[in-house]
Amino acid sequence: MGQPIQRIPRPAQGDQPGRGADRARLLERIAVGLAHEGKNPLHNMVLHLQLLSEKLASPGRQGGSPIEKHLGAMRDGIGRVDDLLRAFGEFAAPAHLPPDVAAAVRRAVQLFAYDIRRATVKVSRRGPPTLLAESTTAALGDLIAHAFLACLELARDGGNVDISLEPRGGAVVLDLRAEGGLGSREQAQPHLDAVRMLAPVAACELSIEIPDAGGAWLSLSFLNPR
Amino acid sequence: MPKARILIVDDEESTRELFAELLQRWGYDVDQTGDGHAALKIAAESHPDVIVSDLVMPKLDGLALVRALREEQPDTPVVIITGKGTIDAAVEAVREGVFDFVEKPLDPARLKVILQRALEKKETLHEMHVLRRRLGQVDSGIGLVGSSPPMRRAMELVEKVAPSKASVVITGQSGTGKEMVARAIHQLSPRRDKPFIAINCSAIPATLIESEMFGHERGAFTGADQRRLGAWELADGGTLFLDEVGEIPIELQAKFLRVIEEERLRRLGGKSEIVVDVRVISATNRDLKEEIKRGGFREDLYFRLNVFHIGLAPLKERREDIPMLVQHFIDRFSRDAGKKLQGVSPQAMKLLTDYAWPGNIRELRNTLERAVILCGGGTIEAEHLPSELASGGGESAYLKLPYGLPLREIEKEYILATLVRLQKNKARTAQALGISEKTLYNKLYRYSGRTPRREDEGEEDVRSAGPAEIKVTGIG
Numbered sequence: 001m002g003q004p005i006q007r008i009p010r011p012a013q014g015d016q017p018g019r020g021a022d023r024a025r026l027l028e029r030i031a032v033g034l035a036h037e038g039k040n041p042l043h044n045m046v047l048h049l050q051l052l053s054e055k056l057a058s059p060g061r062q063g064g065s066p067i068e069k070h071l072g073a074m075r076d077g078i079g080r081v082d083d084l085l086r087a088f089g090e091f092a093a094p095a096h097l098p099p100d101v102a103a104a105v106r107r108a109v110q111l112f113a114y115d116i117r118r119a120t121v122k123v124s125r126r127g128p129p130t131l132l133a134e135s136t137t138a139a140l141g142d143l144i145a146h147a148f149l150a151c152l153e154l155a156r157d158g159g160n161v162d163i164s165l166e167p168r169g170g171a172v173v174l175d176l177r178a179e180g181g182l183g184s185r186e187q188a189q190p191h192l193d194a195v196r197m198l199a200p201v202a203a204c205e206l207s208i209e210i211p212d213a214g215g216a217w218l219s220l221s222f223l224n225p226r
Numbered sequence: 227m228p229k230a231r232i233l234i235v236d237d238e239e240s241t242r243e244l245f246a247e248l249l250q251r252w253g254y255d256v257d258q259t260g261d262g263h264a265a266l267k268i269a270a271e272s273h274p275d276v277i278v279s280d281l282v283m284p285k286l287d288g289l290a291l292v293r294a295l296r297e298e299q300p301d302t303p304v305v306i307i308t309g310k311g312t313i314d315a316a317v318e319a320v321r322e323g324v325f326d327f328v329e330k331p332l333d334p335a336r337l338k339v340i341l342q343r344a345l346e347k348k349e350t351l352h353e354m355h356v357l358r359r360r361l362g363q364v365d366s367g368i369g370l371v372g373s374s375p376p377m378r379r380a381m382e383l384v385e386k387v388a389p390s391k392a393s394v395v396i397t398g399q400s401g402t403g404k405e406m407v408a409r410a411i412h413q414l415s416p417r418r419d420k421p422f423i424a425i426n427c428s429a430i431p432a433t434l435i436e437s438e439m440f441g442h443e444r445g446a447f448t449g450a451d452q453r454r455l456g457a458w459e460l461a462d463g464g465t466l467f468l469d470e471v472g473e474i475p476i477e478l479q480a481k482f483l484r485v486i487e488e489e490r491l492r493r494l495g496g497k498s499e500i501v502v503d504v505r506v507i508s509a510t511n512r513d514l515k516e517e518i519k520r521g522g523f524r525e526d527l528y529f530r531l532n533v534f535h536i537g538l539a540p541l542k543e544r545r546e547d548i549p550m551l552v553q554h555f556i557d558r559f560s561r562d563a564g565k566k567l568q569g570v571s572p573q574a575m576k577l578l579t580d581y582a583w584p585g586n587i588r589e590l591r592n593t594l595e596r597a598v599i600l601c602g603g604g605t606i607e608a609e610h611l612p613s614e615l616a617s618g619g620g621e622s623a624y625l626k627l628p629y630g631l632p633l634r635e636i637e638k639e640y641i642l643a644t645l646v647r648l649q650k651n652k653a654r655t656a657q658a659l660g661i662s663e664k665t666l667y668n669k670l671y672r673y674s675g676r677t678p679r680r681e682d683e684g685e686e687d688v689r690s691a692g693p694a695e696i697k698v699t700g701i702g
Contacts, residue, residue: 039309039330046331047244064247120284
């Protein structure tokens with residue numbers, strides 16, 4: 001199942017044609033989702049704040065959740081919004097970040113949370129919290145984002161996307177499997193094309209299997225930096 | 227009063243529970259669920275007054291829930307809460323039948339107002355159903371609407387007198403539905419398949435009334451170039467309704483009496499007598515006994531016409547019928563206009579029930595016909611009603627005139643304004659002004675620059691022609 005290490009290319013230098021436009025489309029999609037997703041914690045915070053103010057205004061009518069719970073939940077909400085904004089900032093300007101495959105996967109799942117919910121796809125993720133690869137951070141982020149979106153489109157309407165990440169010998173291997181759902185290959189195709197375009201830029205050896213019966217398996221292998 | 231019940235649908239448990247706690251604090255009973263399918267089941271079992279749902283949910287999202295509810299529970303308002311606050315999304319939601327569309331993060335004050343409005347709508351729809359059911363019970367196909375004691379009494383009398391051939395006099399203010407009652411008597415009588423001929427005696431010039439009523443032969447008078455059947459003949463076998471019967475010229479009343487007594491008539495210029503079988507129903511808003519005393523109406527004709535009497539109360543004395551009449555007219559006019567109106571808002575209904583309705587049901591009918599035209603859809607609001615309803619009174623409105631106007635002009639302005647206010651009903655205008663209809667006609671002729679006809683000339687009672695209630699305001 002693993003890929004021979006010697007076949008994994010080194011990171012390419014310079015921009016591929018069309019990368020700028022592709023990145024702009026990705027950022028737009030993330031921004032739209034973020035504008036929606038960020039509102040959920042804000043919405044909850046407003047509800048907590050309203051309850052809190054009503055309880056403080058009429059101490060005789062406390063009842064319901066204790067004050068501390070509202071305060072804790074508001075702190076959590078602030079943390080959620082902060083996480084989202086941080087993830088977006090890192091995705092948009094990744095130059096200063098290390099090429100961490102685990103972090104890129106985490107960001108993709110976080111930034112496409114709205115798409116995941118709209119597509120009614122169940123996403124599961126396994127692997128270490130950090131796993132560096134020999135790659136360029138910007139290309140790595142975009143590559144993983146497209147690979148994830150391709151699986152999301154294929155598993156749309158009730159399917160699953162299973163993501164596993166592990167070091168295997170001298171390589172870092174990321175497997176994405178899409179199963180079930182009623183998604184279409186047509187919707188997934190632009191993302192698969194982008195994955196193929198970005199793989200050499202990100203120093204990734206790519207293997208894509210799309211069975212006729214549906215679903216997909218994308219395997220992305222990177223060199224593990226020594 | 228039971229608490230209103232709200233169903234919250236949101237797949238995010240923490241939001242849902244938080245929301246439930248808030249709404250409970252606001253005094254509502256709350257059910258909650260995490261998906262649309264379960265929401266449908268709960269809605270069918272607990273009949274919530276309002277449903278508040280998130281838009282994006284797995285399985286069945288907010289709009290799909292609205293579509294499903296439209297079939298099952300079309301009267302339950304659904305408020306959608308969404309982070310996707312675009313105009314397109316809102317338009318789509320409203321098109322799907324969503325009551326309102328709230329963007330995240332929520333504005334609690336706005337939500338409070340929306341929930342109150344949604345509950346008002348639910349209440350309005352409920353009342354409308356109740357009214358429709360009651361309408362079905364009281365409007366038994368004869369066009370009479372109402373369940374107040376005066377209306378029930380009138381309906382009882384209609385049902386009692388209808389099967390006979392007895393002449394009926396219907397009295398009541400202008401616009402109280404005298405012709406509707408006459409038609410109801412005809413419809414409930416064995417004559418229902420025969421003609422119902424309605425004649426407004428005040429609308430036919432005195433010179434024409436004889437030929438209109440009795441018909442004429444060719445050449446009977448100048449211009450009679452062919453034979454014409456009169457109203458009596460046209461109503462043969464059926465019912466003749468004589469509206470404003472007090473306006474029949476005294477010199478013709480003997481002829482009317484003879485037809486009623488002998489059931490035969492002779493056309494103008496005719497040689498032979500024609501047998502007719504006509505039931506006569508008359509209506510008047512004048513006191514015929516007073517007219518008899520004045521010599522304007524024959525007593526023997528009065529007794530012939532007034533075998534049975536039905537008095538109709540003015541609308542302001544049977545206000546409890548107004549909601550039912552409102553629903554009746556809205557159903558009728560919205561059907562005619564091809565609109566889907568759900569009724570009137572509580573504020574509009576209050577204006578309608580509080581107003582004095584000097585023009586009675588006719589004025590109410592006209593008001594609602596206008597409101598249906600102005601209302602694009604949904605419910606008729608206060609803004610769709612004439613502004614004078616907001617002043618509440620009808621009879622307490624003022625006429626503003628500038629200082630320095632000659633008395634004759636003041637009289638003219640006042641008479642014309644009263645006429646317009648009373649839907650150009652001359653009989654009621656004369657009554658309101660305390661002058662005879664003849665005097666009113668003479669004045670109107672004078673204002674129009676035309677010469678009154680000879681028969682219109684008569685006494686002019688100017689004692690009470692002056693304005694009873696004029697608010698004179700300065701203009702300079």
